[in-house]
Amino acid sequence: xxxxxxxxxxxxxxxxxxxxxxxxxxxxxxxxxxxxxxxxxxxxxxxxxxxxxxxxxxxxxxxxxxxxxxxxxxxxxxxxxxxxxxxxxxxxxxxxxxxxxxxxxxxxxxxxxxxxxxxxxxxxxxxxxxxxxxxxxxxxxxxxxxxxxxxxxxxxxxxxxxxxxxxxxxxxxxxxxxxxxxxxxxxxxxxxxxxxxxxxxxxxxxxxxxxxxxxxxxxxxxxxxxxxxxxxxxxxxxxxxxxxxxxxxxxxxxxxxxxxxxxxxxxxxxxxxxxxxxxxxxxxxxxxxxxxxxxxxx
Amino acid sequence: xxxxxxxxxxxxxxxxxxxxxxxxxxxxxxxxxxxxxxxxxxxxxxxxxxxxxxxxxxxxxxxxxxxxxxxxxxxxxxxxxxxxxxxxxxxxxxxxxxxxxxxxxxxxxxxxxxxxxxxxxxxxxxxxxxxxxxxxxxxxxxxxxxxxxxxxxxxxxxxxxxxxxxxxxxxxxxxxxxxxxxxxxxxxxxxxxxxxxxxxxxxxxxxxxxxxxxxxxxxxxxxxxxxxxxxxxxxxxxxxxxxxxxxxxxxxxxxxxxxxxxxxxxxxxxxxxxxxxxxxxxxxxxxxxxxxxxxxxxxxxxxxxxxxxxxxxxxxxxxxxxxxxxxxxxxxxxxxxxxxxxx
Numbered sequence: 001x002x003x004x005x006x007x008x009x010x011x012x013x014x015x016x017x018x019x020x021x022x023x024x025x026x027x028x029x030x031x032x033x034x035x036x037x038x039x040x041x042x043x044x045x046x047x048x049x050x051x052x053x054x055x056x057x058x059x060x061x062x063x064x065x066x067x068x069x070x071x072x073x074x075x076x077x078x079x080x081x082x083x084x085x086x087x088x089x090x091x092x093x094x095x096x097x098x099x100x101x102x103x104x105x106x107x108x109x110x111x112x113x114x115x116x117x118x119x120x121x122x123x124x125x126x127x128x129x130x131x132x133x134x135x136x137x138x139x140x141x142x143x144x145x146x147x148x149x150x151x152x153x154x155x156x157x158x159x160x161x162x163x164x165x166x167x168x169x170x171x172x173x174x175x176x177x178x179x180x181x182x183x184x185x186x187x188x189x190x191x192x193x194x195x196x197x198x199x200x201x202x203x204x205x206x207x208x209x210x211x212x213x214x215x216x217x218x219x220x221x222x223x224x225x226x227x228x229x230x231x232x233x234x235x236x237x238x239x240x241x242x243x244x245x246x247x248x249x250x251x252x253x254x255x256x257x258x259x260x261x262x263x264x265x266x267x268x269x270x271x272x273x274x275x276x277x278x279x280x281x282x283x284x285x286x287x288x289x290x291x292x293x294x295x296x297x298x
Numbered sequence: 299x300x301x302x303x304x305x306x307x308x309x310x311x312x313x314x315x316x317x318x319x320x321x322x323x324x325x326x327x328x329x330x331x332x333x334x335x336x337x338x339x340x341x342x343x344x345x346x347x348x349x350x351x352x353x354x355x356x357x358x359x360x361x362x363x364x365x366x367x368x369x370x371x372x373x374x375x376x377x378x379x380x381x382x383x384x385x386x387x388x389x390x391x392x393x394x395x396x397x398x399x400x401x402x403x404x405x406x407x408x409x410x411x412x413x414x415x416x417x418x419x420x421x422x423x424x425x426x427x428x429x430x431x432x433x434x435x436x437x438x439x440x441x442x443x444x445x446x447x448x449x450x451x452x453x454x455x456x457x458x459x460x461x462x463x464x465x466x467x468x469x470x471x472x473x474x475x476x477x478x479x480x481x482x483x484x485x486x487x488x489x490x491x492x493x494x495x496x497x498x499x500x501x502x503x504x505x506x507x508x509x510x511x512x513x514x515x516x517x518x519x520x521x522x523x524x525x526x527x528x529x530x531x532x533x534x535x536x537x538x539x540x541x542x543x544x545x546x547x548x549x550x551x552x553x554x555x556x557x558x559x560x561x562x563x564x565x566x567x568x569x570x571x572x573x574x575x576x577x578x579x580x581x582x583x584x585x586x587x588x589x590x591x592x593x594x595x596x597x598x599x600x601x602x603x604x605x606x607x608x609x610x611x612x613x614x615x616x617x618x619x620x621x622x623x624x625x626x627x628x629x630x631x632x633x634x635x636x637x638x639x640x641x
Binding site: 235 | 340342344347350351353354355357358361368369370371372373374382385387502503504505522524525527528529598599600601
């Protein structure tokens with residue numbers, strides 16, 4: 001004890017001097033952190049403000065109820081908006097059940113052998129594959145071999161593949177967060193493996209799975225490259241009537257308007273960007289709401 | 299124990315809501331097929347982004363008259379469009395240059411025949427910054443000196459182009475190497491398609507080129523005439539001397555009368571012969587070439603140069619006769635006349 005305090009005494013002046021320096025470093029870090037936060041936010045705000053100013057006057061009812069036109073004042077986003085909604089419905093119908101079932105199998109049933117590990121490594125890798133690669137795959141497999149043509153269904157299948165790894169990874173995390181004690185309790189009262197998964201693991205993991213699925217959907221909505229590759233069209237003056245019909249989506253419509261010569265179309269593109277942003281924010285809000293609401297129940 | 303059961307019901311509700319949404323969407327889509335005209339069917343067009351505004355305008359106007367016909371237009375580029383055309387995936391292919399022999403072979407190998415139709419002229423415009431006060435006119439030789447492959451890293455200053463030009467760095471802007479515009483410019487100026495210096499700022503989006511040239515006093519670039527006429531406040535078009543001593547301004551008029559050389563070119567559509575037998579495709583092409591539509595090609599919304607009425611009449615006749623194949627056996631030619639379609 002005595003030795004300690006004497007060591008402190010001896011070190012006191014040195015310690016005081018360095019204290020100032022340490023405080024400085026501490027402040028410096030706060031300022032640095034704040035600056036990086038501001039950099040992101042200010043950039044975003046400037047972009048947003050720019051888009052909002054550019055789109056003023058263009059975001060009216062007519063914009064939502066019209067197809068594209070060579071007259072900017074007559075052009076609208078109907079085909080793209082519905083194309084995006086259609087595609088997302090099919091994509092989620094395919095990707096969510098597949099992803100959740102894969103995750104349940106990998107977490108609850110699969111043994112820890114080389115095959116499972118091989119699959120796990122591959123899923124993690126797939127999540128990082130550039131989206132254009134999925135487009136090329138979709139073009140060959142869905143559009144050409146399976147003869148779906150350049151349809152909503154082909155686009156949905158491609159998008160489903162694209163977001164499948166994200167859903168699987170998120171669902172596995174959610175399942176892994178279920179405490180083993182819940183499974184053990186279920187087994188202890190005589191429940192089978194399936195009953196345990198069905199009544200205890202799944203409900204507990206659901207909020208996490210839903211969040212993952214919705215964030216994956218948000219990613220798919222903003223994707224352009226794979227859809228251009230499989231041949232989503234640019235000028236589509238009609239709504240898709242069946243899953244094998246031709247279609248366009250919001251990002252492609254926006255891209256097309258941005259590249260037009262007439263500057264009014266650039267304003268239209270800004271209006272389209274706002275629609276896309278609103279759809280994305282709505283989806284993300286739903287994800288947050290679900291997570292909050294469902295999680296508090298357990 | 300009750301909570302999990304309630305949960306599962308909730309999950310079912312989500313699935314049901316999703317399904318209901320889908321059915322609703324499908325129902326919404328279904329009620330769009332009311333037909334007043336007798337024609338019905340789908341026409342699938344793809345290809346060059348340069349021809350896109352014209353075909354889109356034709357599709358828009360045509361569907362006002364025939365609401366049962368659904369015309370969709372894609373933008374895969376001239377080459378990408380011909381690939382889909384050869385695969386039988388499209389009925390009509392937009393092309394900003396004549397078909398290449400290799401593309402024609404691929405289409406023939408797939409067992410298809412096609413009808414070639416030039417639909418308009420496009421002019422390529424060489425542009426400089428509005429503050430550029432030293433360039434009044436440029437010759438083809440000067441442009442070649444500026445853009446040929448040998449210029450890379452050696453021709454970097456305006457004073458190397460002509461004596462009397464100021465000592466300012468050359469800021470070069472041009473379309474990306476995949477575009478038909480780049481193909482044609484290099485063919486017409488340097489002498490071989492795709493033959494260009496590589497040290498320039500490239501963009502597939504002509505609006506980016508406009509911004510680039512308008513942002514630098516010593517900049518020079520080139521892109522389609524329709525982008526120039528929309529941006530005359532931001533960039534200045536340079537008159538071109540094709541070698542005979544007269545400088546020709548890039549305007550719709552000079553492109554139309556053929557005096558703006560060598561940077562004006564015809565642009566095309568290609569119709570698959572078996573598709574042309576379908577009444578809706580036949581009607582669409584005839585409308586495309588009719589006096590009712592062709593004046594719209596030079597409207598500001600479309601922005602290209604229409605051909606002469608006699609030529610459109612001859613082309614309509616050629617289409618009605620289903621004349622097969624290309625009149626450009628060796629691909630694009632510089633400064634070529636369209637009189638060959640008049641016979």
